[in-house]
Amino acid sequence: MTTVAGPTSPEHLAEGLRDGDMRSLARALTWVERRADGFEMLMGALLPHAGQAQLVGVSGPPGAGKSTLIGRLAEQFGAVQRVAVLSVDPTSVVSGGALLGDRIRMTDVSLADNVFVRSVATRGTAGGLSLACWDLALVLDAAGYDPILIETVGAGQGETEVRYLADTTVQVEAPGLGDHVQALKAGMLEVSDIVVVNKADRPDSAQTAARIRQTLALGMETGLAPHAFHGQANDTERGWVQPILLTDALVGTGIDELQVRIAEHRDWLCASGVRGDVERRRAARLLNLLVDQGWQARRRAMLEVAGWEDAVEAVAAREREPHAAARRLLQRVFGEGSGS
Ligand SMILES: Nc1nc2c(ncn2[C@@H]2O[C@H](COP(=O)(O)OP(=O)(O)O)[C@@H](O)[C@H]2O)c(=O)[nH]1
Ligand SMILES: [Mg+2]
Incomplete structure (x- = not known):
């Protein structure tokens, strides 16, 4: 995470933004685009507007x-x-x-x-x-x-x-x-x-x-x-x-x-009344994208722990059947009984 220098608080910035202050706007856009520390608080402060x-x-x-x-x-x-x-x-x-x-x-x-x-x-x-x-x-x-x-x-x-x-x-x-x-x-x-x-x-x-x-x-x-x-x-x-x-x-x-x-x-x-549908569709999509992002990162880490490298080697050497290997990895990640 990067930080955006300066003492401006999210509330302060949100206020400047509402007043049409272009510097506040530029700053808020950069903050959010970089996902710098505290950007979620800034987004939260902007949300009501x-x-x-x-x-x-x-x-x-x-x-x-x-x-x-x-x-x-x-x-x-x-x-x-x-x-x-x-x-x-x-x-x-x-x-x-x-x-x-x-x-x-x-x-x-x-x-x-x-x-x-x-x-x-x-x-x-x-x-x-x-x-x-x-x-x-x-x-x-x-x-x-x-x-x-x-x-x-x-x-x-x-x-x-x-x-x-x-x-x-x-x-x-x-x-x-x-x-x-x-x-x-x-x-x-x-x-x-x-x-x-x-x-x-x-x-x-x-x-x-x-x-x-x-x-x-x-x-x-x-x-x-x-x-x-x-x-x-x-x-x-x-x-x-x-x-x-x-x-x-x-x-x-x-x-x-x-x-x-x-x-x-x-x-x-x-x-x-379609507007309500649009809002829900938009919310579901965004949540999906954001959850997916975190999911992908965790998935990689969890598979490493579950023995990803070994599995790749074993499948490459044709020592392990790929479907079974995949199921074993999933079982290690999610516990026995899963991964079918
Ligand atoms: N003849 C003609 N050319 C146009 C029109 N609108 C855009 N252009 C030209 O088409 C080219 C591509 O335009 P641009 O707006 O960059 O297209 P974009 O890639 O869809 O953003 C440019 O050379 C424009 O000048 C139009 O209504 N008529
Ligand atoms: Mg264009």
């Missing part, structure tokens, strides 16, 4: 225009409220995509005050989404940022993970990437609350949107109900019809509507 923000996950293949789109959205939201952006995009440097901060034209001073951008290190990831992301989102939430836009990349686990963290998920596709096929396969579209076909300036964008619409409609017909992510009943039955929007993030076309839909989704979550 969190829970207001709408967490919006923005996913999609590299190059679809997520960062550009989020820049636009942040400008738009930032004109009237404080908005934060968490960028979990390790490829933005590699792919030549501009860093998110550069996308937001912070020329307007009041806008710069209202928009907070932070990238999240992807090391120490659980399921592709940095665990720190969950904690940082809570800090920003407690600091009064709303919405919090979270950019994740690729069709990997990070995208699946952000769906547990977010209240609202936006899947961004673009014509000509070919990647939407992957997204369809992975079921990404089906579990998104809002689908965006960006690069509407491209001639084939309407076709891409039509294909997506078709696929989602087909899923409905065949009973592979889209959008069964939030709970028992699927969201369509509960009144959320997944919009498919066309945007041009370069010039800003369609951003108004996207903003409206994001707000509508929040209203729907509250009115339909």
Whole structure:
């Protein structure tokens, strides 16, 4: 564990954060991201102030225009409220995509005050989404940022993970990437609350949107109900019809509507009662991730004590049958009668 220097108490910091003090915010974010000593106390002090923000996950293949789109959205939201952006995009440097901060034209001073951008290190990831992301989102939430836009990349686990963290998920596709096929396969579209076909300036964008619409409609017909992510009943039955929007993030076309839909989704979550499901799902996921982390560490230590090295040697030398060897290890860890 590392420590964060200085005498500031968690309560003190929480107060500064609530007052909009940027130094307190920076400090709290660093403290939490590093999991430095006392960070749990800080999180505890922030907890009563969190829970207001709408967490919006923005996913999609590299190059679809997520960062550009989020820049636009942040400008738009930032004109009237404080908005934060968490960028979990390790490829933005590699792919030549501009860093998110550069996308937001912070020329307007009041806008710069209202928009907070932070990238999240992807090391120490659980399921592709940095665990720190969950904690940082809570800090920003407690600091009064709303919405919090979270950019994740690729069709990997990070995208699946952000769906547990977010209240609202936006899947961004673009014509000509070919990647939407992957997204369809992975079921990404089906579990998104809002689908965006960006690069509407491209001639084939309407076709891409039509294909997506078709696929989602087909899923409905065949009973592979889209959008069964939030709970028992699927969201369509509960009144959320997944919009498919066309945007041009370069010039800003369609951003108004996207903003409206994001707000509508929040209203729907509250009115339909689905919000409670989202909270429980999020809590269960986070607890699972955290318990798993501790579990993995202990598991290793317990297996060492139970004779892991010997077992590996014996199995490698074909002196011991592997299934029996595994069962013996489990019996030593958990006691006789287990490990069947
Ligand atoms: N033609 C066009 N290009 C776009 C649009 N939105 C973004 N781009 C470009 O697409 C590239 C990738 O954008 P970026 O936002 O970095 O994508 P990300 O990888 O999904 O975050 C950049 O060169 C952008 O300028 C759009 O609506 N139309
Ligand atoms: Mg990006």
